[in-house]
Amino acid sequence: MDADVAVIGVGTMGSMVMWQLAKRGASVIGFEQFGIGHDRSAAGGESRLFRTAGYAPLKNTNSLFVPILLESYNLWRELEKETGEDLLTINGGLMIGNPNEDFVGNILTAINEFQLDHKIFEGESAKRRFPQHRLLDGEVMVLDKLAGYIRPELSVVTASRRAEELGAVIHRNTCVEEIEQENERVRIKANGKNYYVSKVVISAGPWTGKFLPNVKKSVITPKKIGMTWYPSKNISLFKPDRFPGFMRISNGINFFGVPTLEGSMVKVALNTLYGDIEDPDHVDKNIRMDELETINSAVKSFLPDLIPEPIRVSVHMDGYTDDNDSMVGEVPGMKNVFVISGFSGGGFKMAPAMGKIGADLIIDGKTNHNIEHLSPARF
Numbered sequence: 485m486d487a488d489v490a491v492i493g494v495g496t497m498g499s500m501v502m503w504q505l506a507k508r509g510a511s512v513i514g515f516e517q518f519g520i521g522h523d524r525s526a527a528g529g530e531s532r533l534f535r536t537a538g539y540a541p542l543k544n545t546n547s548l549f550v551p552i553l554l555e556s557y558n559l560w561r562e563l564e565k566e567t568g569e570d571l572l573t574i575n576g577g578l579m580i581g582n583p584n585e586d587f588v589g590n591i592l593t594a595i596n597e598f599q600l601d602h603k604i605f606e607g608e609s610a611k612r613r614f615p616q617h618r619l620l621d622g623e624v625m626v627l628d629k630l631a632g633y634i635r636p637e638l639s640v641v642t643a644s645r646r647a648e649e650l651g652a653v654i655h656r657n658t659c660v661e662e663i664e665q666e667n668e669r670v671r672i673k674a675n676g677k678n679y680y681v682s683k684v685v686i687s688a689g690p691w692t693g694k695f696l697p698n699v700k701k702s703v704i705t706p707k708k709i710g711m712t713w714y715p716s717k718n719i720s721l722f723k724p725d726r727f728p729g730f731m732r733i734s735n736g737i738n739f740f741g742v743p744t745l746e747g748s749m750v751k752v753a754l755n756t757l758y759g760d761i762e763d764p765d766h767v768d769k770n771i772r773m774d775e776l777e778t779i780n781s782a783v784k785s786f787l788p789d790l791i792p793e794p795i796r797v798s799v800h801m802d803g804y805t806d807d808n809d810s811m812v813g814e815v816p817g818m819k820n821v822f823v824i825s826g827f828s829g830g831g832f833k834m835a836p837a838m839g840k841i842g843a844d845l846i847i848d849g850k851t852n853h854n855i856e857h858l859s860p861a862r863f
């Protein structure tokens with residue numbers, strides 16, 4: 485045997501599973517087709533929003549989602565403590581929209597159910613406290629106080645390095661070509677060489693579909709996500725101490741923003757997608773000018789201190805499931821093969837908790853979190 489566990493894909497989830505497994509004494513090897521912390525998949529683009537007042541993608545599962553986010557918060561802090569790195573900044577998070585519509589309504593339900601620390605701003609108080617945003621009639625801002633932003637590339641690098649310090653081995657620039665069960669062990673072929681382990685975690689993000697012959701092809705579809713950054717007439721208004729990250733649905737436009745991190749531009753981007761990707765090995769990294777019209781017009785209407793012409797655009801992707809919730813658990817028909825993938829545009833904030841859940845499943849065969857609704861068997 486080469487190790488107890490192999491992790492296929494050392495990106496967002498893979499790096500966290502490796503950290504958690506190594507911390508609990510498992511011998512673990514990871515395979516990453518590119519370098520660690522690369523930006524060619526789901527973890528690039530400088531920042532990710534973190535929040536605890538989340539609404540779950542699947543209906544009626546908020547009560548299962550918030551505990552995962554709260555556990556993640558503690559684990560982000562634990563990883564920072566173990567490594568001395570600064571990964572998650574808590575400066576609040578604004579959810580903006582009409583409280584009678586699902587988006588803000590569901591967040592208020594989660595806040596009330598879990599008694600989450602928050603404040604609601606509307607009318608003049610909203611204008612005074614967050615003058616960067618222009619509200620429509622009837623809209624409110626809900627400030628989630630345990631929210632902020634994460635540095636994604638550094639997080640993947642940090643969790644991976646910590647796993648290595650604890651004894652894990654990572655094969656970089658090594659592409660896994662196939663996985664095959666052989667009685668009680670699993671054979672992995674990577675860059676032409678065979679490795680043998682007892683258990684496998686597939687955390688290959690948008691590439692996961694290729695390792696799941698027993699589930700429908702459409703079950704994890706790679707989709708294109710575009711990020712856009714805008715300059716400002718007054719950049720000091722958009723620094724983290726004055727401008728929390730936000731999510732907003734107004735006039736049917738679903739978009740979000742993050743404070744300026746490097747001091748010259750502000751990321752404001754659409755939450756909607758730029759289309760399906762046929763083959764994640766060949767992604768069109770361009771966004772057409774006409775595809776930018778929606779986000780440019782949202783910036784113009786709702787953030788008047790930004791100049792509505794992006795000065796930086798980048799393209800990334802994520803694996804989306806049919807119901808937009810993740811796939812976490814043993815793969816049907818593949819004993820000892822687990823999948824943690826399909827985070828459908830929203831997984832970064834919960835990555836450390838998913839790493840812990842993965843380690844629970846591998847080492848204990850169960851987890852305290854209720855994740856039945858995330859079972860791959862639902863497909």
Ligand SMILES: Cc1cc2nc3c(=O)[nH]c(=O)nc-3n(C[C@H](O)[C@H](O)[C@H](O)COP(=O)(O)OP(=O)(O)OC[C@H]3O[C@@H](n4cnc5c(N)ncnc54)[C@H](O)[C@@H]3O)c2cc1C
Nearest residue numbers: 493495496497517525526533660689691827829831832833
């Ligand atoms: C632009 C953008 C903005 C986002 N914003 C937010 C946000 O604000 N908040 C939030 O919570 N979430 C956000 N998300 C979602 C979140 O980033 C993703 O859900 C999460 O990163 C997915 O992690 P993953 O491990 O599934 O995929 P990845 O991080 O892509 O990891 C998969 C890894 O597997 C590797 N791999 C694949 N196939 C193989 C193979 N055969 N052999 C070896 N290695 C392989 C890949 O190279 C990659 O490194 C955003 C996503 C994007 C793209």
